[in-house]
Structures are given as C-alpha cells and as structure tokens.
Amino acid sequence: MPFCIYNAPIIEIGKKDVEKMLLNEYGIDALFNWNEEKLIELIRQNGERKIGDLLLDQHIFAGIGNILRNEILFRARINPERKVNELNENEMKAIIQHTKELSHAFLKAKLDGRGIKNMLMVYNRKFCPICKTKLKFYRQEPNKRKTFYCENCQK
Numbered sequence: 001m002p003f004c005i006y007n008a009p010i011i012e013i014g015k016k017d018v019e020k021m022l023l024n025e026y027g028i029d030a031l032f033n034w035n036e037e038k039l040i041e042l043i044r045q046n047g048e049r050k051i052g053d054l055l056l057d058q059h060i061f062a063g064i065g066n067i068l069r070n071e072i073l074f075r076a077r078i079n080p081e082r083k084v085n086e087l088n089e090n091e092m093k094a095i096i097q098h099t100k101e102l103s104h105a106f107l108k109a110k111l112d113g114r115g116i117k118n119m120l121m122v123y124n125r126k127f128c129p130i131c132k133t134k135l136k137f138y139r140q141e142p143n144k145r146k147t148f149y150c151e152n153c154q155k
C-alpha cells in the first residue's frame with residue numbers, strides 16, 4: 001500500500017508504519033538487533049567483492065538502499081571500489097558504525113516529519129562537503145547504481 005508521511009499528521013503514524021515505509025523507500029531495514037560479529041563474518045566471507053557492491057547485498061545488509069550506501073562509505077572514508085579483503089578491522093568497524101548511526105538518523109528524521117535531504121553529504125551532490133573537490137559520479141559495476149564519492153577523502 002502506498003504510504004506518504006507528508007499527507008498525514010505524524011501523530012497518526014505508528015512507528016511500524018514508518019519503518020515499513022523506510023524499507024520501501026530507502027531500503028532501510030530496522031537493523032536494530034543485529035549481531036556485529038556475525039555481520040563481520042558474513043562480510044569477510046565475501047572478500048573478493050567490492051564493498052560498494054556488497055553493501056547492496058540484501059542477504060548481508062538486509063536492505064541498505066543506494067542512498068544510504070553512498071553516505072555510509074563517505075562517512076567511513078572508504079572508496080566504493082575497494083575489495084572487502086583489503087579493508088582492515090577499523091575500516092570494517094567504521095562501516096558498521098555508520099550503517100547503524102545513519103539508519104537510526106534516517107528513521108528519526110522521518111519520524112520527526114523531516115526529510116533526509118539535509119543529511120545527505122554526497123548523494124546527488126556535486127562537491128565534497130569536507131575538501132570541496134568535485135565528487136566523482138558513475139554507475140558502479142556490477143550493480144549499476146548511482147555512485148558518488150570523493151577521490152580525496154575516500155581511500
């Protein structure tokens with residue numbers, strides 16, 4: 001059923017409905033009770049894949065959408081083309097930490113009736129908010145999704 005938060009008073013919208021909407025719109029699953037060690041293990045099992053591609057894998061990240069994927073990698077300062085087995089422990093933890101924080105922040109913005117647009121640092125942006133360099137934009141293989149990253153800040 002189509003559901004639009006902007007057409008209804010927030011008070012009538014249950015948290016469950018908003019979560020469902022977030023999942024449909026942004027691919028955000030309520031990753032709220034996840035097991036971090038299990039997740040790292042799953043990621044490590046896919047060492048040959050690019051991290052930017054793996055983040056879209058529904059079997060592992062249970063529904064991170066494309067917007068979130070771009071924002072997570074920017075905040076973790078990781079180039080989407082890096083292979084999983086090239087990531088060190090701290091980089092892995094940074095990805096997981098930002099995934100958690102951003103999922104919550106997106107959800108909260110929606111619950112508060114705000115959009116997420118102001119929270120986006122690279123998605124559909126032209127310049128890096130940190131170093132002001134022009135962002136790279138392309139469609140990543142093999143997923144062909146819109147990919148934005150800063151060559152300067154993301155290694």
Ligand SMILES: [Zn+2]
Nearest residue numbers: 128131150153
């Ligand atoms: Zn930058």
